[in-house]
Amino acid sequence: MSLKKCIINGVIVTMDENRKIFEDGFVMIDGNEVIEIGHMGDFKVSGDVEIIDANGGIVMPGFVNCHTHISMSVFKGLGEDMPDRLRRYMFPMEDEILDRNMVSTGARLSLIELIQGGVTTICDMYYFEDEVAKAVKESGIRAVLGETILSKPSPDSDEPYGGIEYAKGFISKWKGDSLITPAFAPHAPYTCDDQHLMEIRRLADELDVPITMHLSEMLHEMEEFDSKYGKTPIRHLEDIGFLSERLIAAHLVYVDDEEIGILKSKGVGAAHNVVANAKSGRKVSPAPAMHKAGMKVGLGTDGPMSGNHQDILSLLGYYTKIQKQAALDNRICPAAEAVELGTIGGARVLGMEGSIGSIETGKKADIIIIDTSAPNMQPIYDYYSAIVYAAHPHNVVMTMVDGKVLMSDRKLMVMDEKKVLDEVREVSKEIRKFALELDRRARS
Numbered sequence: 001m002s003l004k005k006c007i008i009n010g011v012i013v014t015m016d017e018n019r020k021i022f023e024d025g026f027v028m029i030d031g032n033e034v035i036e037i038g039h040m041g042d043f044k045v046s047g048d049v050e051i052i053d054a055n056g057g058i059v060m061p062g063f064v065n066c067h068t069h070i071s072m073s074v075f076k077g078l079g080e081d082m083p084d085r086l087r088r089y090m091f092p093m094e095d096e097i098l099d100r101n102m103v104s105t106g107a108r109l110s111l112i113e114l115i116q117g118g119v120t121t122i123c124d125m126y127y128f129e130d131e132v133a134k135a136v137k138e139s140g141i142r143a144v145l146g147e148t149i150l151s152k153p154s155p156d157s158d159e160p161y162g163g164i165e166y167a168k169g170f171i172s173k174w175k176g177d178s179l180i181t182p183a184f185a186p187h188a189p190y191t192c193d194d195q196h197l198m199e200i201r202r203l204a205d206e207l208d209v210p211i212t213m214h215l216s217e218m219l220h221e222m223e224e225f226d227s228k229y230g231k232t233p234i235r236h237l238e239d240i241g242f243l244s245e246r247l248i249a250a251h252l253v254y255v256d257d258e259e260i261g262i263l264k265s266k267g268v269g270a271a272h273n274v275v276a277n278a279k280s281g282r283k284v285s286p287a288p289a290m291h292k293a294g295m296k297v298g299l300g301t302d303g304p305m306s307g308n309h310q311d312i313l314s315l316l317g318y319y320t321k322i323q324k325q326a327a328l329d330n331r332i333c334p335a336a337e338a339v340e341l342g343t344i345g346g347a348r349v350l351g352m353e354g355s356i357g358s359i360e361t362g363k364k365a366d367i368i369i370i371d372t373s374a375p376n377m378q379p380i381y382d383y384y385s386a387i388v389y390a391a392h393p394h395n396v397v398m399t400m401v402d403g404k405v406l407m408s409d410r411k412l413m414v415m416d417e418k419k420v421l422d423e424v425r426e427v428s429k430e431i432r433k434f435a436l437e438l439d440r441r442a443r444s
Contacts, residue, residue, distance in 0.1 A: 003050050005029040005403065010054030010369065012037060013383055015061050015343045015358040019336065021383060027059060029365040032403035037359060052398065052405070058370040058383060058391075060339075061358050062120025062399065063312035064346025066271035067212070067250040067300025069126045070110035071103040074427050076304040078435055089438060090305055094127070097434050098155040103128040105427050107135035108420045110310050114141060115412065117311025117393035118368040120401045123248055123271065123300070123350055125185035125212050127155045130170055133180055140406050140414050142366065144248070144350055145174070146185025146212045149200065151192055161196050164203070171207055179402060181210065181350075183248075188214040189233045190221045197242050210246050210351065212271075216259075217251035217282075234259045243268055248349055250300060253277060253285045260286070260293050269296040269349030272341070274319045275309075276302030284326040287319070288333050291341070298346030312342045313396065316388040335388040369398035 012025035028036035079085035149163035245267030347357025
């Protein structure tokens with residue numbers, strides 16, 4: 001029998017349907033589930049219980065990162081502020097030097113950052129996703145992991161669309177894991193043809209797994225579909241029958257009201273990558289309109305080469321501020337909405353709202369504690385505003401996933417941070433050398 005744990009003396013921001021907050025509360029955990037939430041005045045200990053003292057901090061559900069490519073962290077910082085940096089640096093590196101070791105090293109680097117920032121669940125898509133799965137299991141976080149599929153040979157497949165067979169093997173191995181949900185990840189509608197997209201849709205239904213894909217992200221994507229089909233990617237995907245509740249659509253930058261209605265009717269989830277989109281100089285996604293229309297909307301960082309940071313806490317303020325600025329209206333996107341998108345909203349996008357995303361009895365114990373004693377956190381008049389506008393990732397002092405403490409008092413209880421950083425430094429030597437070669441090619 002597992003030892004019960006109890007988080008005491010905390011402000012419990014539940015993110016349940018009624019947005020209930022216990023200002024002096026406790027959360028009792030048995031194994032990997034929350035079994036009781038209440039006020040400290042009603043707290044009673046019976047039997048052996050491990051006490052975790054929140055010391056007045058904010059106790060809340062862990063954050064959900066709905067779209068990332070965690071292994072890209074080894075390429076972070078390359079070609080910043082340069083035009084066409086993906087084609088100049090990222091794609092050649094993936095095609096010529098990316099291997100299992102780089103994927104594993106990059107994944108573990110990002111996973112440490114994710115834990116330290118209070119992210120308890122991610123949705124990742126990349127190559128050699130079995131290496132990512134191994135790293136995720138080592139870290140102890142929860143994840144949807146999609147094997148990338150392209151219409152050309154890729155780093156882990158010599159054949160066009162070889163990612164489909166790779167994904168089928170990956171899914172067979174990891175389906176049913178307690179923390180990992182394997183998925184198909186067609187890169188985008190402009191890099192996968194209709195025939196293969198529909199094959200992926202059929203396989204996803206047959207194997208009962210999600211699909212994650214970039215959608216309506218790029219201007220050239222929109223122009224290509226207009227030229228080829230006389231319609232947008234979303235309308236085209238609706239016409240061929242690809243859209244479904246299994247789809248986690250990343251970005252959705254170029255979307256109109258009618259398309260929001262289409263996506264909602266099909267149950268598509270939206271991963272809004274506010275910082276990565278802003279950094280790339282793209283238009284502001286109508287995520288608030290999607291949310292208002294009743295779509296499933298969550299937040300994502302995108303890959304470390306696009307958004308740099310992997311935590312969701314840093315994105316909350318950007319979400320509200322950028323949307324307010326774009327709308328010229330400071331009344332939209334209140335702080336509570338941002339917290340929703342970063343927690344239970346993200347859980348809905350991943351189809352996990354029944355088990356994570358809020359602190360409720362019967363749900364999994366994916367919980368973090370934010371220290372409120374630091375100067376940047378004081379004073380507090382509204383807890384949602386404090387989380388969104390004041391908190392930083394370093395204020396997260398405890399991260400728990402599935403009832404297991406992964407970080408306590410800012411100390412990692414899993415993974416060897418020094419070892420991972422040493423490995424990153426070694427890998428970066430090869431990457432730096434190849435980046436110089438790419439610069440030489442560009443000049444010649």
